Amino acid sequence: MSRRIAVEINGRAVEGEVEPRLLLADFIRDNAGLTGTHLGCEHGVCGACTVQLDGHPVRSCLMFAVQAHGHRIATVEGMAPGDSSLHPLQQAFHECHALQCGFCTPGILMTMEAFLREEPDPTSERIRSALAGNLCRCTGYQNIITAVRLAADRLQNKGEAAVEAS
Amino acid sequence: MKITADIIDPVAINGIGTSPLRKEDWPLVRGEGTFVADFKRPGMVHAFVVRSPLAHARFTSIDRTAVLASQGVLDVITAAELPDRGHKIPTRQFADEGSNRFLQRPLADGVVRYSGEPVAVVIADSRYRAEDAAELLDIDYERLEVVLEPDDAVAESAPLLQPDAGTNIAGRLLVEIGALDEAFAQADLVIKETFRIQRHAAVPLETRGLLAEYDTETESLTVWGAAKIPHVNRAILARMLGWSDESRVRMVELHVGGGFGARGEFYPEDFLIPFAAIRTGRPVAWVEDREENLRATNHSREQVHRVEMALKKDGTFLALKDSFINNTGAYVRTHGMTVPGLSVSMLPGPYKWPAYRGEFRSVVTNKTPGGTYRSPGRFEINFVRERLIDIAAHRLGIDTVDIRRRNLIDRASFPHDVGTLYDGHPVIYDSGDYELLLDKALAAFDYEGLKRWRREPATAGMRRGLGIGFFVEKAGPAEREYARVELNDRGDVVVYTGSASVGQGVETILAQVCVSHLGLPYDRVRVVHGDTAVIPEGMGAFGSRATMLGGAAVMRASEQLRKRLLDAAAEELEAAPADLMLTAAGVSVIGAPTRSVSLTNLLSASAGVITEEHRFVCDLLGFPYGIHFAAVEVDPASGAIHIHRYAVAYDIGRCVNPVLVGGQISGGFAQGIGGALLEEFSFDASGQPLSASFMDYLMPTSEEVPDVELLITEDAPSPLNPLGVKGAGEGGTAAVGAAIANAVSDALGTEVTRLPLSPQRVVELVGA
Numbered sequence: 001m002s003r004r005i006a007v008e009i010n011g012r013a014v015e016g017e018v019e020p021r022l023l024l025a026d027f028i029r030d031n032a033g034l035t036g037t038h039l040g041c042e043h044g045v046c047g048a049c050t051v052q053l054d055g056h057p058v059r060s061c062l063m064f065a066v067q068a069h070g071h072r073i074a075t076v077e078g079m080a081p082g083d084s085s086l087h088p089l090q091q092a093f094h095e096c097h098a099l100q101c102g103f104c105t106p107g108i109l110m111t112m113e114a115f116l117r118e119e120p121d122p123t124s125e126r127i128r129s130a131l132a133g134n135l136c137r138c139t140g141y142q143n144i145i146t147a148v149r150l151a152a153d154r155l156q157n158k159g160e161a162a163v164e165a166s
Numbered sequence: 167m168k169i170t171a172d173i174i175d176p177v178a179i180n181g182i183g184t185s186p187l188r189k190e191d192w193p194l195v196r197g198e199g200t201f202v203a204d205f206k207r208p209g210m211v212h213a214f215v216v217r218s219p220l221a222h223a224r225f226t227s228i229d230r231t232a233v234l235a236s237q238g239v240l241d242v243i244t245a246a247e248l249p250d251r252g253h254k255i256p257t258r259q260f261a262d263e264g265s266n267r268f269l270q271r272p273l274a275d276g277v278v279r280y281s282g283e284p285v286a287v288v289i290a291d292s293r294y295r296a297e298d299a300a301e302l303l304d305i306d307y308e309r310l311e312v313v314l315e316p317d318d319a320v321a322e323s324a325p326l327l328q329p330d331a332g333t334n335i336a337g338r339l340l341v342e343i344g345a346l347d348e349a350f351a352q353a354d355l356v357i358k359e360t361f362r363i364q365r366h367a368a369v370p371l372e373t374r375g376l377l378a379e380y381d382t383e384t385e386s387l388t389v390w391g392a393a394k395i396p397h398v399n400r401a402i403l404a405r406m407l408g409w410s411d412e413s414r415v416r417m418v419e420l421h422v423g424g425g426f427g428a429r430g431e432f433y434p435e436d437f438l439i440p441f442a443a444i445r446t447g448r449p450v451a452w453v454e455d456r457e458e459n460l461r462a463t464n465h466s467r468e469q470v471h472r473v474e475m476a477l478k479k480d481g482t483f484l485a486l487k488d489s490f491i492n493n494t495g496a497y498v499r500t501h502g503m504t505v506p507g508l509s510v511s512m513l514p515g516p517y518k519w520p521a522y523r524g525e526f527r528s529v530v531t532n533k534t535p536g537g538t539y540r541s542p543g544r545f546e547i548n549f550v551r552e553r554l555i556d557i558a559a560h561r562l563g564i565d566t567v568d569i570r571r572r573n574l575i576d577r578a579s580f581p582h583d584v585g586t587l588y589d590g591h592p593v594i595y596d597s598g599d600y601e602l603l604l605d606k607a608l609a610a611f612d613y614e615g616l617k618r619w620r621r622e623p624a625t626a627g628m629r630r631g632l633g634i635g636f637f638v639e640k641a642g643p644a645e646r647e648y649a650r651v652e653l654n655d656r657g658d659v660v661v662y663t664g665s666a667s668v669g670q671g672v673e674t675i676l677a678q679v680c681v682s683h684l685g686l687p688y689d690r691v692r693v694v695h696g697d698t699a700v701i702p703e704g705m706g707a708f709g710s711r712a713t714m715l716g717g718a719a720v721m722r723a724s725e726q727l728r729k730r731l732l733d734a735a736a737e738e739l740e741a742a743p744a745d746l747m748l749t750a751a752g753v754s755v756i757g758a759p760t761r762s763v764s765l766t767n768l769l770s771a772s773a774g775v776i777t778e779e780h781r782f783v784c785d786l787l788g789f790p791y792g793i794h795f796a797a798v799e800v801d802p803a804s805g806a807i808h809i810h811r812y813a814v815a816y817d818i819g820r821c822v823n824p825v826l827v828g829g830q831i832s833g834g835f836a837q838g839i840g841g842a843l844l845e846e847f848s849f850d851a852s853g854q855p856l857s858a859s860f861m862d863y864l865m866p867t868s869e870e871v872p873d874v875e876l877l878i879t880e881d882a883p884s885p886l887n888p889l890g891v892k893g894a895g896e897g898g899t900a901a902v903g904a905a906i907a908n909a910v911s912d913a914l915g916t917e918v919t920r921l922p923l924s925p926q927r928v929v930e931l932v933g934a
Contacts, residue, residue, distance in 0.1 A: 021294070035204035036197020038423075040371045041456040045860035048371060076197030090195040094187055097825050100833060101669025102194025103201060103372040103423030131868040135860070137371045137424050138669055140832035140898075141868040 005069040009034065010078030018065045025049045027065035028075060036076040036106045040135065047134030050107035051075050057114045076106035079113065089113055089151040098147035100138035108134045112148050120156055124149060180689075181682030182889070185825035189673040189693065199421040202375035202391030207449035210377070211240055213442055214296035215435060215452070216286040216303055217462065218278035221532040221853020222310040222325070225276060228286060229304035236299035238291040241446050243438065245275035253406045255432055258398065259589050259643075260503035265337040267328055268530050270497035272406075272434040272441075278307070279327050279496035280534050281855055282461030284434045289442055289450060312532040312853040316470050316491035319529035327496060327530045336494060337503050337528045341510055343585040344521030349485035353476035357558050362920035363546045363903070365468035365493065366845035367460075368539045368837075369865065372423020374463060375453035376435060378443035385414060389440055392417035392696060394430020394666055395706035400698050402432045403440060415440075419696025425668030426837065427538035427708065428464045431500045460858045464537030465847055466505060468493040471550045476521075477558055481569040485521035488513055488550070492528040495535035502536060503528060504589070508543030508640075511586035511593050515551050516600045516638050516791055517573040522585070532853040538708075540837055541896040544639065545903055549921060552635045552904035557917050566908070567608070570636055574600040580882075588640065588787060595638060595789040596892075597819070597882040604636075607793050607815035610877045616797050616811065620912075628799045630810070633908025635794040635901030640787045641893025642714035642886075644705040649719035650779040651680060651727050655769040657750025659684065659691040661723075664704020665716030666696050670895065671826045672712050678822055679717045679889065683724035685748045703781075710790075710893025713822055718887040719782035726778040731768060738763045788884040788892035792816035794905035800913040802932040805925030807843060807910060813875040819883040819892035827894045828876055834898025836871040841899070842906040843922050844870065874898075 006015045009032050016031045028037050028051065037060055040048030044062045051060045052074040079087040086094065089109055099105045108131065115122070115130045122130070127148045131141060180186035193199050230242040245251045254269035274285050286303055290296035311325040318324055319334040327334060350356065376391040387407075392399060396417040404412035422429065435452060443450040454462065470491050476484040492506035510524040539545075559569040575582050575598065582595040607613075616632055624630050648664035661680050665672055673693035681688050694700060705715070732743040735753035739746070739761055747756050754762030769776055795813040800806070814831050821827050844864040848856040857863040883890030907918040916931045 019294070029204075034197070035201075036199070038201065038372070039203070040373075041860045043456065043859055043861070046371060046456075046865075080196055086192075086195065093195050094191045097185075097188065097829050099191060099194055100671065100829060101370070101372065101422060101424040102190070102199055103370075103421075103669075105194055106197045109195070128868045133867075135371060135865050135867060137369065137426070137837070137865070138833045139829060140834075140836035140874065141871050142832045142873045143829065145868070 003066050005066055007068050007071055007073055009073045010075060016065070020064060020066050022065045023061055024063040024065045024068050025060035028060055028073070034075050034077050038103055038106060040104065045135070046104070047111060048104050048107040050110045050134065052110055052114055055114065057111045074110070076109055079109060088154045089148070092147040092151035092154065096143045096147035096150060098139060098143040104134060104136045108136065108144060116152055116155060121152060176682055179681045179685070179687045181678055182822050184678070185823050186674065186678065186688050188671055189677060190671060201372055201421045201423055202377060203453045205377055205390055205420055207377060207379055210449040210451050211289055211291055211446065212293040212296050213439055213450050213452040214288045214293060214300050215284050215438070215458065216288060216300045217458065218274060218281055218283040218285055220278060220307055220309060221281045222312045223278050223307040224310055225305050225307050227306055232302035232304065233288060233299045236295070236302060238295035239288060239299045240448070241289040241442065243287040243442060243445065244285070245273040248273060248441070249408065251275050255434065255500065256402065257498060257503060258500040260507040262337045262503050265498040265503055267331040268336040268498040270434060270499060270535060272437045280532055281853055282458065282534055283496065284438065287438050287442055289446055314531050314533060314849055314853055316468065316493040316529055316531070319531050320491065320527060327532065334529045334531070335527045336498050336530050339507065339510055339526055341522070341524045341586050346485055346487060346521040346523045349521040350476045353484055354479040355477045355558065355561060357475045357554060357561065359473055359554060359557060359919060361471045361473065361550045361553060363467050363469050363549060364921055365465050365533070365847040366841050367463065367465045367847065368426035368428035370424030370426055370429050373454040373456060373459040374429060374433070374435065376439040377449060377451045378440040379449040380444045380447065382447065386416065387414060387440055387444065388416045388418065390418045390420055392419045393422045394425050394668060394708055396666060396696050396698055397664065397704045398706065399432050399436060403437065406437050417698045419666055422668050425707070426540045427466070427542055429668065431464065431537055456860065457858050460863055461534055461855055464499060465495060465534045466536050466539035466542060467546055467841065468536070469509065469546045473550060473554055475554050475558060477562070479562060481562055481564045481572050483517055483519055483573045486514065486519050487523045489525045492526055493531050493533065493536065494528045495533045496530060497535045499535045499537050501538045504538055505536065505543045507589065509547045511588050512544055512638065512640065513547040513551055514584050515548065516575055516636050518575055533849060540834060541639065541900040544637065544900050545838065545841060548635055548637045548901045549903040549907060552901065553907055553918065556908045556911060566634060571601060571604060577601060589643065591786060594786060596786065596884050596886050598789065598791055599881050600791060602881055603791065603793060603815055603817050603879060606879060607795070607877055610815065611795050611813040611875060619797065624799055627803065628801055629913040631798050631800065631909040631911065631913025633796045633905045633912055635904030635908065637901040638789050638791045639710070639897045639900055640789055641710035642784065642788050643709045643711060645785050646781055646783045647705055647715035647719045648701065648703045648779070648781050649716065649723045650777060651684065651720065651723040652775060652777045653727060655765040655774040657686060657690055657765055659686055661691060661693045661720055662701050663693060663695050663716050663720060664701055664706070665712040666707040668707050670707070670830065672707060672716065674826065675713050675822050676716060676720045679720045680724045683721050684728050686750055690750055710895035713891050714788055714887055714893045715782055715784060717822065717889050717891060719780050721889055722780035722782060723778045726780065727776065730776065730778065734768055735763050784886050786886050788819065788886055790816060790818045790892040790894065790897055792897045794901040796905040796909040798906065798909040798913055800910055800928060802914070805928035807923060807928065809872045811875065812872055814898060815877040815879065816894065816897045817879040817882050818894040820880050820890040821878055822891060824878060827878055830894050831876055831898035832874050834896060835874045835902060836866050838899040838902025839871055840866045841922065842903045843924065846922055
């Protein structure tokens, strides 16, 4: 009783024969082989599995793969413009020590990338509130807020879109 | 031990004291990390652990038939399938013969003692199918009476978890220092109080997981997903498998999604998954889900303290007496005795006590077994002691800072022998200047300004309070660490360490230590850890030890390597080693760069590579110390606590990387906020966990964790290691419960005696 689905992940067409109950997160990780999307709770609270569906952040543990049929998915692997460069948000996380173990980081990056498109110039308080749906057990969030603010500054000065590897 | 000065300018090469960008980050921000669930092997199959749905029950049969007949199922393992029905998992620290009666076997055999206890393992070709099939396992559970609360566990009529033991008390310890009765006889004031700390836990964001593969040809086993203490766990696993040669087991650490005490201890699954791989001949993967994680991975912190404190009316401390019960859960795990052992040995804190009597009973109950969580045993006792001191100050009408200052251990009396023991080692505070830190912190955080804020009228019914928590932490247990530093003729350096990564930045820190003593730039250094095939020994990462012991070992090996190179070059160049400089190209005479010899030449006799190794040994612990300051506004109507300001002053001896130390403290603080305000494992009367999801177990989000102000000082370097470092991993957590509870007590004018300060509890306090 499996179903055929076709999605676009990070600009690449991905097809699969899946059981209806297969989680989108498992499809992304196991079928598409993109393991940057992590599962932290599988009940929609921690946000580690956040990906973007047609540009909007969603919890891939709360969707079935079949529901994503025909949609466009973005994951953390698609953020950096190239092998030797980082997206400004990724670079800001690196520079501001906004990650320790890094397990929650992909979900936070996907949430914040969408947030900065909606709100390119947020206050720290707005960032704090937008971040509240993602759990991080290591950092205490302070440096993440600083990093998002730094990335917002850089993204507004478009000249610095991608930062070359140091 | 003399602290050795750095020979190299640290700024130029990103050495000690600087904050270079982390070596760990690049793959992690790109989604290219390899956590255990990301790692796959050809032919891999999946394990699902079937867990007890009941907190205490007897069973006589497990019917596997229907499960074995299910689609995709390869095997079902119960206690009957294990050699000798499974060997007990040993304790790792604080060995106690009495507690050995309460050790856990990998699978329950006839009795389950907590909801979540492993009963069977189903192996199938997918995790989905393994879970489907597990539903068909038929077990004839017959309920037994449960015991859940620490006081109930010691009652005469209590149901016994191990009837053969005749008691639920798994371990006890009594410490007596000084003349207690005389001290109490001289007291002007005796405070007597009961304090309770709730059960909560480390809860790293990555759940546990393992992948094990057995090679029948070489009869060897590889286990990926090792963490914290790979070499120690290798030895335990080999012993439990009955293998005398532990080198047949290779443990490999992948990326680790946070540890905080819980991950990396030897759990039932750490035997079961490798065993399943041997039995099935297939690589077996297991990844815990969150519901399992909250029921099966170590809980911590549940203690009830009954304390008495004797004082003179001028506020001088005379004696402290504590009798506490530690709820270790259904079994004594690897660290079952560590937590209460640390509590009893470190309750005295930074103060002079002419007499101290500390005693604990650690009891088994029908809850998840316990272990360590960041600042284990200390988060609890800092709350107890610092609350008690504030209660005394309130009764005597003395300022809460003044009463502490009056009783601090004098700067002239270090090293200070507390008189207690940590796992057999004397607790001797290695160095300190507690009053200096107090003065610096009061000034840095503008305590006078905070006091003015406290007196100003708050808005609409809110009540303001200030609280402080003074604490001593400990760092660096397990007496030795290994390092090997390798340099090739292209100028690349590889550091092999017996320390492990739990996400804290150990690669960055050890690279900084290496370059400070070798003299080559940071970007030439790669750090290898957590693979028993390439690192002969190691004690891992726990108890704030990686920088202290791992760092000292890397420092020594780096020094040795530099000396060997410069001595060889000195001979070649006919110059004194002190006149030489090392670069990635080679060695040259300072001021005469043409007089040089290349690394290629220098290393030609040793096939282009030279290596030095060092085993650093240190029998004693380092004791960093600090102070937390909390300024809160409490809403008596809703019970909400708003943190106006929070500040941490911490003397860590020496700071290798200020940014990473700041990250350790703010992250530790967030966990402390969870413990002080939010996190609690609750159970119903039958022992069913009521907090087995993140909707019920409340982890702090960005909305609950305010920014924390920091003051890091280096006024008391540790004399125990040549770097002078003490470890910085746990001080951010240690006194959050203490400082917040003191601030809330101040705000409400009521004495807080239990955590967490949930809105409901705050409202109850207001009504009391």
